Amino acid sequence: MKAITEGTVLWKPTKEQIEKSNIRRYMDWLKEKKGLSFETYRQLWTWSVEQLEDFWETVWEYCGVKSVTPYHCVLEERKMPGAKWFPGATLNYAEHVFRHVRDDRPALIFRSERVPYREVSWQELKEKTAAVANALKKIGVKPGDRVVGYMPNIPETVIAFLACASIGAIWSCCSPDFGAGSVIDRFLQIEPTVLFAIDGCQYNGKEFDKMPIVQELREKLPSLKKTILLPYWREQVQAPDDSVLLWEDIIQEKGELSYEYVPFDHPLWILYSSGTTGLPKPIVQGHGGILLEHLKLFIIAENMTKESTFFWFTTTGWMMWNFLIGGLLVGATVVLYDGSPTYPDGNVLWDLAEKAKITHFGTSAAFINVCMKLGLKPKESYDLSHLQTVLSTGSPLTVEGFVWVYENVKEDINLASCSGGTDVCTAFVGGSPILPVRAGVISCRSLGANVQAFDENGNPLMNEVGELVITEPMPSMPLFFWNDRNHERYISSYFDTYPGVWKHGDWIKIDEEGGCVIYGRSDSTINRAGVRMGTSEIYRAVEAVDEVLESLIIDLEMMGRTSFMPLFVVLKPGAVLDEALKEKIKQAIRQNVSPRFVPDEIYEVKQIPKTLNGKKMEIPIRKLLLGFPLEKAVNPGSMANPESLDFFIELSTKLASHVKNR
Secondary structure, eight states: OOOOOTTOEEEOOOHHHHHTSHHHHHHHHIIIIIOOOOOSHHHHHHHHHHTHHHHHHHHHHHTTOOOSBOOSOSBSOOOSSOOOBSTTOEEOHHHHHHTTOOSSSEEEEEEESSOOOEEEEHHHHHHHHHHHHHHHHHHTOOTTOEEEEEOOSSHHHHHHHHHHHHHTOEEEEEOTTSOHHHHHHHHHHHOOSEEEEESEEEETTEEEEOHHHHHHHHHHOTTOOEEEEEOSSSSOOOOSSTTEEEHHHHTSSOOOOOOOOEETTSEEEEEEOOOSSSSOOEEEEEHHHHHHHHHIIIIIISOOOTTOEEEEOOOTTSHHHHHHHGGGGGTOEEEEEESOTTSSOTTHHHHHHHHTTOSEEEEEHHHHHHHHHHTOOHHHHSOOTTOOEEEEESSOOOHHHHHHHHHHTOSSOEEEEOEEETTTTEEEEEOOTTSOEETTOBOEEOTTOOEEEEOTTSOBOSSSEEEEEEOSOOTTSOSEETTOGGGHHHHHHHSSSSTTSEEEEEEEEEOTTSOEEEEEEGGGOEEETTEEEOHHHHHHHHHTSTTEEEEEEOOBOOTTSOOBOEEEEEEOTTOOOOHHHHHHHHHHHHHHTOGGGOOSEEEEOSOOOBBTTSOBOHHHHHHHHTTOOHHHHOOGGGBSOGGGHHHHHHHHHHHHHHHHHO
16 A cells, blocks of 8 residues: 555545535536636635635625625725725624524534533524523623623533624633633633623533632622523522522523624624733624624535534634534534543544534544544444544644544545634635545635745745735634724734734645645744744654653754754653653654754653643743743643643753853
């Protein structure tokens, strides 16, 4: 068998699959209604970014966006930041969800570590959304007020969000795995009126009482008028005072669901940046921009219909939760899971895929890597005949990850590796049901997203690694950051390198076929004697070593001194970091990356420092090891595992002493 390397074709859609795809139907519609003829995805993408206004107007029309007032134009001016889309239009996100109410399929399917399986009908979803919306209005919540959730990935969270959207309130949420300080850092900035909260939860078999944190939130968020408490862990809870309402009480009052029609750019929700070196940035996205972007992606790009069942493993603290809920916009059944993806074992999500008959299974490269390490073979144990697409994001999916899916999940499947960001709540680059899947390669750039690779002088590159930039505006780009004076943080976050061009902070390579490879964050790149390398390639080589579970590599290039590049590894239970294993790791890097990128030292650590969203904290740890004070290098409150810092704090002291004594 021929060796599989980056770019090897693993799957091709049949002619019949192409003809039945949503994107082919859209292309046929363009030909019939607009006189536009496209034979290939590449031709369609080129038109979508060159004729930007025409493209988004066809998305509006094809996807049936409803506005109670007409828009004056599609885009006032092609500029970033400050693009103004569909001025004059007034609409509501929630209305576009509930136009799909039906009796023959559930709206939601839910499973947790404690709840084996539950279905929520469209009628139940609508009735409870109406009840919560009316309760919020009784409290005095008005369009533009902020409503927040300290809630897990459960149906009640979806209901709370849709209730907010229906009345024009602005939703924001933190997952219960966030500590009190992290939640306060986020919510205090946006001054919420109402808090939805649970009493406790379970993760990885362990139970957690969240009432002390809920009480702290109530005390430290002075803008709160009411807290709505859901007994998720206990069978029942008591309201401590009249500022606390109980979920069961507010959903008893029946009423009609009505919609507040808001401008296209009215805020829908607030998401947050990782906040690794300061307060998380509150990213505001709008009703219209999110609606249009998600309709484009699900209806046109990702082959989803009202008969689809859509799942993504996520928490409410990651933008993928907001993305997942977008499946309701096309009438798909959305599957929620609350808990650890490896409890009681690594098959729990594959078991859910069988029971829920999931058609679109969304996960992360990290989860696929765990399945590989555990030696799982889901196709041998589960009926995955309904599965059409596996989607992966969060970090670059390796060649080995691609191969594992085709060998162990399903052969006839579209594997869509995607990359985007919280900043836009969508993917810049991803898969397509009409394109072949190539190992280690993201199939294409998303329609309407003018993604380019730039060199340091702003020149576009082909077949070379460069900065991932967006050269034209997208509807779901942030409206603004909350409390951002003169848009200073917004501009410095994206536009300070290439004025008028969005710099995302990733390394990307684009080939002649339009395929893309993401190489990790550009601002944590390894630079050895002028040769640059994204960290993802090194992780791929290191984590392919059987004894290694996870790794972190940091380039401590210092002005006037020789660079020092340490590698940190988490080992499997029972493995020992002796000289033999160190050499094995170095040899893996020599053979699979380059001898140039062999680390100067290898350290064993218990944990890799990660953000609350599960991302490796390369830049903060780099700053810490370069000698920055802790408070200027990293915000422990933004971390999933702040205890992991102890090792690096101690090492930074040793490194500083070593440099001083040289």
